[in-house]
Structure formats: C-alpha cells, structure tokens
Amino acid sequence: MKLNKVFLAAGMFAVALTSCTNLDVTPDSQYTEDPSKNSGVDPMIMVEAKMADVYFHMSGTLGRRYMEAQCLSSDEFTCLAFDGGYYDDGTYAHQALHDSKATDASLDWYDPVASGITKANTILEELGSGASAQMTAPARAMRAYFTWVLMDSFGDTPILEKVPAEGEVVARSPRKEVAEWIESELTEIIPYLTEDVTENTYGKPTKWMAEALLAKLYINWAVYTAESVDQYDAATAANPKLDDCISVCDEIINSGKFNLGSVDYLHKFSYDNGSQIEDFIYAIPYDAINLQGMQYGRPRSFKQLKNLMPNVYGSTDKFTQSTGGNMVVTPEFAKLFSLDGDIRNLSILRGDIYIRDPKTLKPTSEPFMYKEKQVHFTENIEFKKDKDGNPIEDNTIDVGNDDAAIQKGCHSIKWFMIPSDYNNGRNQSNDVPIFRYADVLLMKAEALARTGQSGAKDLFNQIRAYAGAPQITAEPTLAEIYDERGREFFDENWRRNDMIRFGHFEDEFFPHYKKYDFANFDKRHRIFPVQQKMLDLNPGWEQNPGY
Numbered sequence: 001m002k003l004n005k006v007f008l009a010a011g012m013f014a015v016a017l018t019s020c021t022n023l024d025v026t027p028d029s030q031y032t033e034d035p036s037k038n039s040g041v042d043p044m045i046m047v048e049a050k051m052a053d054v055y056f057h058m059s060g061t062l063g064r065r066y067m068e069a070q071c072l073s074s075d076e077f078t079c080l081a082f083d084g085g086y087y088d089d090g091t092y093a094h095q096a097l098h099d100s101k102a103t104d105a106s107l108d109w110y111d112p113v114a115s116g117i118t119k120a121n122t123i124l125e126e127l128g129s130g131a132s133a134q135m136t137a138p139a140r141a142m143r144a145y146f147t148w149v150l151m152d153s154f155g156d157t158p159i160l161e162k163v164p165a166e167g168e169v170v171a172r173s174p175r176k177e178v179a180e181w182i183e184s185e186l187t188e189i190i191p192y193l194t195e196d197v198t199e200n201t202y203g204k205p206t207k208w209m210a211e212a213l214l215a216k217l218y219i220n221w222a223v224y225t226a227e228s229v230d231q232y233d234a235a236t237a238a239n240p241k242l243d244d245c246i247s248v249c250d251e252i253i254n255s256g257k258f259n260l261g262s263v264d265y266l267h268k269f270s271y272d273n274g275s276q277i278e279d280f281i282y283a284i285p286y287d288a289i290n291l292q293g294m295q296y297g298r299p300r301s302f303k304q305l306k307n308l309m310p311n312v313y314g315s316t317d318k319f320t321q322s323t324g325g326n327m328v329v330t331p332e333f334a335k336l337f338s339l340d341g342d343i344r345n346l347s348i349l350r351g352d353i354y355i356r357d358p359k360t361l362k363p364t365s366e367p368f369m370y371k372e373k374q375v376h377f378t379e380n381i382e383f384k385k386d387k388d389g390n391p392i393e394d395n396t397i398d399v400g401n402d403d404a405a406i407q408k409g410c411h412s413i414k415w416f417m418i419p420s421d422y423n424n425g426r427n428q429s430n431d432v433p434i435f436r437y438a439d440v441l442l443m444k445a446e447a448l449a450r451t452g453q454s455g456a457k458d459l460f461n462q463i464r465a466y467a468g469a470p471q472i473t474a475e476p477t478l479a480e481i482y483d484e485r486g487r488e489f490f491d492e493n494w495r496r497n498d499m500i501r502f503g504h505f506e507d508e509f510f511p512h513y514k515k516y517d518f519a520n521f522d523k524r525h526r527i528f529p530v531q532q533k534m535l536d537l538n539p540g541w542e543q544n545p546g547y
Contacts (some may be wrong), residue, residue, distance in 0.1 A: 078381070082398070124140070155177070215248045219245050269416070279438055297415050304325075319419050334410045340469070394518060
C-alpha cells in the first residue's frame, strides 16, 4: 500500500484528466458557497475541498502527452516504428526530429493545462476579495505552475488573473513578461504557503514547491527573457538572476525538510513510491485505480511483454495489456550511464537482459528470454532495410518488425511497473516527481559555477555519494554538471529544458543528424508549435515563428 494515498479525499474522483476548456469561455462553477463565509467549518478545509480538482488537474497530461513531447524532443529518447506500427501519423517522430506539427497528438495538451488556470481563477473568484492571502496562495501557486508549463513549452502565453468573460478574446503575452509575472506571483505568495512537509501536504503546493519553481525560473531566466527563442546563446547570455537562484535554493536546503538518501535511487521511481520519498518536493500521486493517467511503462517496455512469462519485471502474474516498446534511449544518451558503481546505470536495459527482482528492482542471474533466446537490446539503432539490404533512412524512423527489430535500442526501466497496476488500462501507480531536492542541489551548483563561486563540488558530490558513483576532486565544469543532470534526471521531463539552457538542443543524436534532410535544426523549434485547435478557438493568435 502506498503511504501517500491515505490523504486522497473522496472528492478526488472529479479530477479532470483530459479536460477541454476554451480560454474565452467561462466555465460553470462546481461550488455554491464561499468557504470564507461558511460558519462552523474551518475555511482552509473548505478551500482544500475546492482545490482537489486543481492539484491533480495536470495528471493525465503529465502521464502521457506532456511526457512524450518533453522526452522525445530531447536526446534521451527516440521513437521507433515497426513496419508502420506506432508511427501514428508521425506524432512521435516529429518530436524526435524537432519537426513538430501543430496537429500532433503529442502536443494536444495546451488547452487541458490552460483550463487548470481557469479552474484556479474560478476558485479565486469564488473566494472573493475578502479571502486571506493564506487561503488564496495555493490556487495562485498552481496557476503560476500551469502558466510556467505553457510558457516553457510554447513561449508567449496568456497571463490570466481572472476568468475571461464570455466572448472575451485573450491575448498571448510576450514570454519575458510572462516570466516576470510568474516571479512576481511566486514571491508574493511564498510567505503564505504552508511550510509543512507531511503526508497531508504531499502532492500539494507548499512554500518549498513554489520556491523550487522559482529557482527553476531563475536558472532559466536568460532563456525566458531572450529577445526571441532563437536569439538565446548559451555561450554569451548573461543571467542576472543567478544569485537569486542560489538564495532560493539555500532556503530549501536550510529548511532541513528534504534529503537524498532515505530511499535508494531505483525505489524513488518505483510502483510503491510516495510521500516517504524525502527527495520529492512536489509530485503527482498517481494510483492505477484512483488517479489514473500515468503510462510511462507502456512505450518503454519490451514490445512483446504481453502474456510473456517469465518477464523482465520478475512478476508472478502476466501483463495482460499490450506494450509498445517504441520509445528507446538514443545511443548518445546511453553512454552517460557508465560510471563505476553508479546505481543509476540500472535505470536502462541494454545488452543481455536479465529478469529484475520486483523487490530490490535489481537484475537477477536469470536471463530474460523471448522465443528461447535471451533478449539483447542493442545500443545502436539501425533503420529498416529494403529488399536489396539498403537502410531506408527517412522520417518514419522505421526499424522493421522482426525479432531483431524489436530489440533495437536501450529501454528505460526507471518507472518499474507491476501487473496489478498495469492491467488496469495500462495505468501505473508510480508517483511522478516534478521538483526534487536533488534538482535544487544541482541548480545551486550550476549557479555557483556560472558565477565563478566555489561550493559546487560539495553539492555535486552529494549526488554522486548517494548514487554510489565516483566523487569528483575539483569544482565541476558546466559540462560535467550538464552530464550529471542527464544521469540524475533521466526520464523525468527535464532534459529538453536543460539542453536549451546549456546550448545543446541543436546537438546531433539519433536520428537528429545533420546528414538527414528530414531532421530539423531551426533554433526557433526550441519551443513547440501552438496546437491548431487553440489557434482556431482564439482569434488573433498567431502560430509560433518557424512553424
């Protein structure tokens, strides 16, 4: 039983996994009374009841489509098609090739995230002007977070501080102004958010969640305030917010509320993780029955896992739902997992594969077999070949569909799954962290390195120590910090963000190679195109430049 599930209230069933709310339409209210005026009931309890829908609003999006966009556009993953299977109109390949389309299903989440802003604003309006800052701070924190998600991924974004009137046209604000607004919101509400870190505050906005978001805003400040996305140059950009980033990180570190090592790295992301993970500052508490939507295992697991016994997860029951096996680790990224003794190396499956122990999550000595042969995932990936044996190198990233094809590419097993979860519509109960203490340590280390200050080595080595990896003996370079972030936050939706900040988004990684005319290297593609439906619903909006 996951420890964090106890606090989930009965009202949780109302969580919207894939809501569709037009920005210029006023939503119907779900509530009939102002909790600040409800005598005899603790106002904060009433606010909590209203906020449940907002806290977990992004769960469905984060559980699949947002993940696809972030992971596949980074150098972590590429996608494979199997004789056309899983090509799905190119939605996955477009992200991997930095050639996204406004109609891609993997980008079909602008509106669901935006509707979270509308829900937060609805609550704020219902609370009224007489509500205390403490009562309104959680809704404002979630509103700031949802706005950051849109700004980070799509650039110019509406700044919504109220529910738009019916028929009102909502304009997109310049990215720089959005970043400044988020900063202002966070600094204003942080004193009023709870400092408690308990089972009851797990998955909800706290002071530390808001400060982690603020630190993330500050470390990327030069990216977000550049004249345009293509004008940001990692080698020359000045970031005036680095000392502020250090200060915010120190607030979290000095709180003493978080640590790295209470649970080993593998178990932090397992099927039974939860509020006991003291590294998690803010997470979505998924449950395969009560809060569905987390489907990371589906595209990452061996394509023929269904009904296969014994299976790589070491389960005694069969997986009765199909898996895709179409998201694999790029050869370039797999090479990061090579440090001696590093437990994070076990996050990926490569070479000869052995069945994992579902309790320790580590490999056993029993080979994982398919058709009487041990499964072997190749680090390198080859395209499908034509009848003459020549590779068909095109934008479908098709590798064929024979036994060799489905074993091309390394696989992530970071989000370890079990049949009792997955057989419920391919859902998982692995909670997904959004902000971690480890990230705070490495953001501070990066800010120190960028400002020429000492102290980054000790922070860096805290990460290495709990991972069992070799310690460094000198202050880390930015290149070393970038690589370490790759290892530590692999498959957590941060790599695209890091690649842009460090100046690596236009790097070459399979199949995003300059030798292919179907791979795109336009710097304007550091952000995604706005979903076509949103352009159709909001007159006056223009597509992002370059699309």
